[in-house]
Each structure stands twice: as C-alpha cells, then as structure tokens.
Amino acid sequence: MAGTVIGEGLSIEGDVSSEEEVVVQGNLRGKLTTTDAVSVGSSAVIEADVSAQSLTIAGQVTGDVTAAERVDLQAGGRLIGDVKASRLTIADGASFKGNVDMDV
C-alpha cells in the first residue's frame, strides 16, 4: 500500500513533500514533491507543480511536472503544463498541452 493517499473527497491546499509513494484521488492545490512515485488517479484534480521519481497521470493536472525517471499520461488523463522527464508516454485518449523537455 502506498505511503500517502489523498483520497477522493479530500482536498489539500498547500505544499506536500514526501519521501514515499503518493497516490492522489482527491484535490490538491499548491505543490507536490516526493522522492518516490506519484500516481494521479482518474478522480484527482491537481493544481500544482509536481516533482517525483516517476509520475502516472490518469486524472487532471494543471502545473509543471518534473520526473527523475518517467511520466506516463494515461488515457483519460489531462495535463496542462510543461513536462521535464527523460521518458514520456502519452496514451491515446489523453489530453496534453505544454512543452516537453526530455533532457537531450
């Protein structure tokens, strides 16, 4: 089980910094930083810059996204913001508006 779960119905306004996996299914406004993975569930609405080891997006993210490893934008996911990661996948059916920097 993930270390931190922001469940559906929960909303956080402020900075979240963590050293463990973070699963977001609720609302987050502010900033999210973790040294582990971040998973953004389909019911999640995030208005924050996100920085993580790896990032999976199935919900809505508005903000710049940085991953040390990879970013996966899944079908139904919606990302408005710049991506900085060495690997990026965008699934068919995902929405994305922003710049990509793959560090080449």
Next chain:
Amino acid sequence: MNGSVIGRGTVVRGNVRGTGSLEIFGRVEGDVSVSGELVLGEESAVKGSVSGSHITVSGAVQGDVRGSEAVLLERGARVVGDLTAPRIGVATGALVKGLVRTDGEPALGAPRRAATGGARPMAFPARPAAPAPKPAERAEPREESESDAPPPMKEPKAAREAPPPPVVPALAKGAKAKKKKRED
C-alpha cells in the same frame, strides 16, 4: 474505499479538509478537518486545529481538537490545546494541556468563549466569598445551550443575586415613637 492516508514520510504545509476518513502518520502544519473518522498515529505531528467525527490521537497535536462524536487520547498522545467532544477518553500516559470539555455539537467557538469571558468579571466581584458554586452555575446552562444565547441570560441573574438584601430601616419598630415620648 474513501480513506486517505498521510504517510510517515510525508509533510503537508497547508490545510487538509474533506469528507471520509483520514489517517495521519506524518506531519501536518495546518488545520485538518474531515467529516469522517480521524486517526493521528503514533509518530504523527499536527500543528493546527483538528476536527472530525471520531478522533483517535496517539501522536502530537498543537491545536484544538474537536470531535462531533468522540475524542480519544491513547497512550503516548500529546495534546496542547482544547479538547471538545460529546465523549472524551484520555488513556494513562496521554498528555493534555488545555481545556477539556464534554459538550454537544461544538458550536462556534469564538462567540461562546467571548460570552464566558464576559460573565466571569461580572460574577467574581459580586460574590467573592463563595466561588465554589460559581462553576456549577456556569456549567449548567452551558451544557444545555446549543448556542451562545443563554450566557447573556445568566449575566443579569448573577447581577441580581449580587446586590445585598434590601436595606431594612435601621431603627426598630416603635423606636421613633419612644424617641418622641422621651423628647416630650
């Protein structure tokens, strides 16, 4: 499943609110308010007020704790702040520094606190000799009250009790007549 968890390695700087239950094992610097059950684990630390339906505290809280159903402090809990809930449990080994109150639905805190604060200076100078019955008088209407309506009611009551009994004529009955007779 609607449970949220703030894990041991997570720090939140800001407010957390929502529906459903929440378990905190990490740190929160801000207010926490959920409609469901709230568990503050052993190594958790919250700097801010905390509210939920059923709150179990095993960690540290620096702020008021309000439970709409219950607040339970387990062994090792440290709370600096007021506890308010219809049911409150404090285990041996739990530390509390603050006002503990078993109340009905926690009403708006600010006005009520202002009301009691206003009543105190009224009551104390009036009957300085008997302070013991005062808390009971104050506690009773507070328990019955849902809002801050009763406090203004009891202020005049205290004031009414305060003045000394009506002044009885200093002269005994018939004294004037005797005086007159003597003069005669």
